[in-house]
Amino acid sequence: MGFGPLLLLASLEGLVTAATLALMALGLSLVFGVMRVVNVAHGEFFMLGAVVAWAVSTAFAGHPAIGFTAALLVAPLVVGAVAFLAERLVLKRLNYDPEATIVATIGLLYIVQQLALTFYGADARPVQPPFNPRIQLPWFGYSGYKLGVIAAAGVLLAGVWFVLARTRAGLVMRATQYDAETAQAFGIPVGRVYAGVFALGAMLAAVAAVLVVPVSQAHYLMGRDPLLLSFVVVIIGGLGSLRGTVVAALLIGLSDGIISTLFFSPTLAKILATLLVALVLVFRPQGLFGTAAR
Amino acid sequence: MTDARKPSSFLTSSVSRRSALKGLGATAALTAAPGFVRYAQTQSSAPIRIGFQAHRTGIGASYGRWYERTTAAAVKAINAAGGINGRPVEIVTEDDGTDPARGAEVVEKFASQHKVDLVYGTLFSHVVTGSAPAAGELKIPYYVVSEGYHVASGKLNRWVIQPGITDVRAQCRSVAPWISQNVGKKITMIYPDYAFGHDHRDFFAPAAAEQGAEVIAQIAIPPTETSFTRYFPQIPAGTDVIYHVMVGPAVLTFVKELGEFYGGRGPKLFGFIDSLEAVDMKSPGLDFLEGSHFWEGMPRYLQADASEAERAYRDAVGLDENGAAANDPRDVSTNAHMFGCWETLYIIKRSMEAAGYRGIEDRQKLIEATEAITELEEGVEHPQGPKRFDGKIHQVFGVQNISVVENGKLNVVHKTAIEDGLYEPEADYTTQSF
Amino acid sequence: MNGTASARVWLLHLAFIAALVAAGFLLPDYHRGVFSRILVLAVFAMGYNLLLGYCGLLSLGHAMFFAAGLYGAGLPLYHLGWGVPASFLAGVAAGGGLAFVVGALALRTVGVAFMIVTMMFAQVVYLTTLYFTTWTRGEEGLVLPPAARRVGFGDTVLSLSDPTSRYAIALTLFSIVLLAMLRLVRSPFGRTLAGIRENEERMRMLGYDTFRAKLSAVVVSGLACAAAGAAYGLLFGYVGSGFASIQYSILPLLWVLVGGAATTLGPLLGTAFMFYVIDYASGLTTAWLVLVGAALIFVVLFFPKGILGTVRERWLKWLP
Secondary structure (H helix, E strand, O other), X not given: OOHHHHHHHHHHHHHHHHHHHHHHHHHHHHHHHHHOOXXXXXXXXHHHHHHHHHHHHHHOOOOHXXXXXXXXXXXXXHHHHHHHHHHHHHHHHHOOOXXXXXXXXXXXXXXXXXXXXXXXXXXXXXXXXXXXXXXXXXXXXXXXXXXXXHHXXXXXXXXXXXXXXXXXXXXXXXXXXXXXXXXXXXXXXHHHHHHHHHXXXXXXXXXXXXXXXXXXXXXXXXXHHHHHHHHHHXXXXXXXXXXXXXXXXXXXXXXXXXHHHHOOOHHHHHHHHHHHHHHHHHHOOXXXXXXXXX | OHHHHOOOHHHHOHHHHHHHHHHHHHHHOOOOOHHHHHHHHHHHOOOEEEEEEEOOOXXXXXXXXXXXXXXXXXXXXXXXXXXXXXXXXXXXXXXXXXXXXXXXXXXXXXXXXXXXXXXXXXXXXXXHHHHHHHHHHHOOOEEOOOOOOOOOOXXXXXXXXXXXXXXXXXXXXXHHHHHHHHOOOEEEEEEEOOHHHHHHHHHHHHHHHHOOOEEEEEEEEOOOOOOOHHHHHHOOOOOOEEEEOOOOOOHHHHHHXXXXXXXXXXXXXXXXXXXXXXXOOOOOOOHHHOOOEEEEOOXXXXXXXXXXXXXXXXXXXXXXXXXXXXXXXXXXXXXXXXXXXXXXXXXXXXXXXXXXXXXXXHHHHXXXXXXXXXXXXXXXXXXXXXXXXXXXXXXXXXXOEEEEEEOOEEEEEEEOOHHHHOOOOOOOHHHOOO | OOHHHHHHHHHHHHHHHHHHHHHHHXXXXXXXXXXXXXXXXXXXXXXXXXXXXXXXXXXXXXXXXXXXXXXXXXXXXXXXXXXXHHHHHHHHHHHHHHHHHHHHHHOOOOHHHHHHHHHHHHHHHHHHHHHOHHHHOOOOOEEOOHHHOEEEEOOEEEEOOOHHHHHHHHHHHHHHHHHHHHHHHOOHHHHHHHHHHHHHHHXXXXXXXXXXXXXXXXXXXXXXXXXXXHHHHHHHOEEOHHHHOOHHHHHHHHHHHHHOOOOOOHHHHHHHHHHHHHHHHHHHOOOHHHHHHHHHHXXXXXXXXXXXXXXXXXXXOOOO
16 A cells, blocks of 8 residues: 555544544533543543443434434433533532542542443443445545544534534633633522533533444443543643644544554554654643643 | 450361361271261361452453353352262352452452462453462462463463463464465464463464464554554555454454455455454444454354253353353353353362362362363363363363354354364473472 | 651651551451552552642652552563562662653643643553563563562571561551651651642742752652552562553552542551452442442542541641
8 A cells, every 4th residue: 555545544544533532522621621620530421422322222223323313312411411410419519629529530430330331231332333335445445434423523513612602601611711700700600500511521522422432332441541532632732722622633633543554563653652742742831722721 | 366366266267177177087087986977077068169250340341241150150060960079169259350450469368368269260361460479379279261371381380270271372373274274374463462462473473384374464453542444554465364363342343444444355364253252243344254264262153063061051151052141142152261161160170079179278289180180071071172281381272163254153164173282381380389 | 846746746657657567467367468568559659649749740640650660670570580679779760760751851841731741651651561562571461480589688588479578578668658758748848849839939939949849759759659669569479561551540649639638648548448448349249339439429528638638627737
């Protein structure tokens, strides 16, 4: 395979990673940005989204698209509800203390993981893609569904941008992020905003999971690596910057895709890609688009 | 010091009971007094307790679930047939979280707190390796049902023994001739970039070379990877066969992406079923595997020529003819590995009977009795097939199955001979002191 | 702080160590073995606590320092036949060196960026242990042979695989690090770190070289964590990649936060608490992770500053 096709394959793979990563990281960034909470359980919301997607899609007979569409609607709602409850029952009572919430969300991680293991099981289970024409290029074949994932993520990201930038709900969120006390003084119900943001963040992770699950199955331990990558994306992008998050997801997805495709040793490629991204942060600590991290 | 704090334990301590028995032991056989006999019988009917180090959580949980079921079935069968030395077998299970550090702690818990007779049942090689030092220090027999080369390599200790399942090195050697004669001679290997994968790399390539085949590329995938398409361009164009082995939850992605990439026009495939253990062969996206070959330790699908013993084993464990749970066709087994639990428990029984095992003071005799085993016949105790045990490297050798995917089922097309897998031992545990 | 208060603090710690010495004789075998591990892991947690508790730096990469000690000690012992003391020192030195490099780079960042940079460096270390599987055996790991895990003092030979000497060594290491930490955090250097935690800008304006102080803290923390890693490998005879994974970066964070950040005894308490919660819960039910998760949430709801941190806040204000 020549260099051109190789680069094309690498870019496609990178884009798929970037698409779901951007959605998931955006959820984390909202929670992180607005509430200052390091949500270690964010990866478990992602996993829960995938597991619910499997449960819902297998409940429907007929064309896979029916089950998948149902999953796309139900999974975020279920996961959002779980997150909402967790916020009201635990995080709120901790006054969003940064250190206490780390412990609490680790606790939440254990609980969600065990429940998934007990009720869903330890096996990796596939979900049928709603459509999956195999696209045969002159050099290799590629999954049509993966291209669909890229497109869907693009649409969803645009939607989130619209909500944040153009609606009253978005304004309220941004005001709370900017200064919670002043927002409270102006009559914004900060507590409810927090609960809403936490749920919304979890829902974004769940949507990302539903999109990715026809590619890479639902498994009860699938949350960890995307969580770590999301953290990286959020910080590289600069806290609270939607544009930064998307650009960082692209940067990380593509660099990982391209380096590991072009490099002869996959593990060495991973090491180099990780170092590279770490050094970007070392020499640009505020991230690509953020103001100095607080 | 335990006794000093608990005066009552002078009366109930098993140590004092045993030392009493020891004193009696020599004369008990000669003494026909009824009182003695009754005493000896109550002693000998106390259960034999086996500590089962199970992967209930963590990455090995799919395997762990089936290891537990197989273990329960084997113990039920053994107990129904009178137990071991007339004593019932009792399983004490602890979760190791598929984690080597916790594994070692669990071994200590078994030895010091549960005071079991022996520890058994671990699959994942890092848990075995992590737990081995604890087993050696506490001098407790550790019967593992793993499949790496770690036991046979001689790097562990005399208390660790693997009599129920063959190791990777033997598996690689066994399948190499068949691959080169039936599938192709230019081979590209894809394996996870850690010890298990490296064992495949190190042992398959020379075995293939002996057969006139050639490994033309080796692609080691980082275990943190969840998508694989990006590595497929590294597969050289002249490849006849892709030899693939993967473990972990992403394996299904791996085979699916391979299918998407080549679309049925690529090289032939030979895989280790480890990639698809507990995964339904009819899962969406796996259709392209049709016609490809897999190594199986024991066939997942019931074969037409299956022996009576194999059928009995499958019924006891609760497998339907597709190798799924009889009561849930979506709950697919890990039959290529879990038979090792069944066979290992029978080895334990056989060794205990040979050693005249009475209690933990006979642990050393137990290991020696297992080391003395050589040939194992196919049958109820060994439904997977006949085996040969090498006491020097604490490793068993057996037949391997090569299966082809037909109509979404695996059909055995070739059984290798025990000799195919034999190799020159690199160690001798029997020269180690206990 | 007056003399009597200071004496009370030192007495408390010495009494605590004395109690652990006594426990070595009184505990049943299993729990003594468990405590050997907990004491070593508590050293890891104490090293972490110096950075998180006293300097306010949240790292998500401390597994790399533990692993540096583990491999720094384990590999020379296994491959080069080094003795136990030399291997231990090599492990500690490896951790110190790594901490210096990582600190010099990562301290250019602050807050959450520091957390992420350290996490990524740790990921690099983890992948490196896998990349060199030929020597490390990757995730499967290496068993350090008992014959090599012996120290000779003249005619007497101390075997690290003997449970009694293992407990003694673990306790010795723990006591040294505990007293050193106590001394350190009550020294001017410790107060500088606390000042940085509360307001770095002000410290800088007061003329402190805060970067240098923070770098020193990272290096001391790395040394302690590496000492724990080296001791863990040598005492328990196993070296594997799992100890370099993200899990072992999160664990010390958890132990410290549960026990109480910026308390000297909190790390041990947190480590022991987590061990026994897991040990007990997994005996009760197969779904034991739910109990562990619930226990964590329960603890943090009632002890938001960690167990000892909250005890200090509410009742014992003099606790260090």
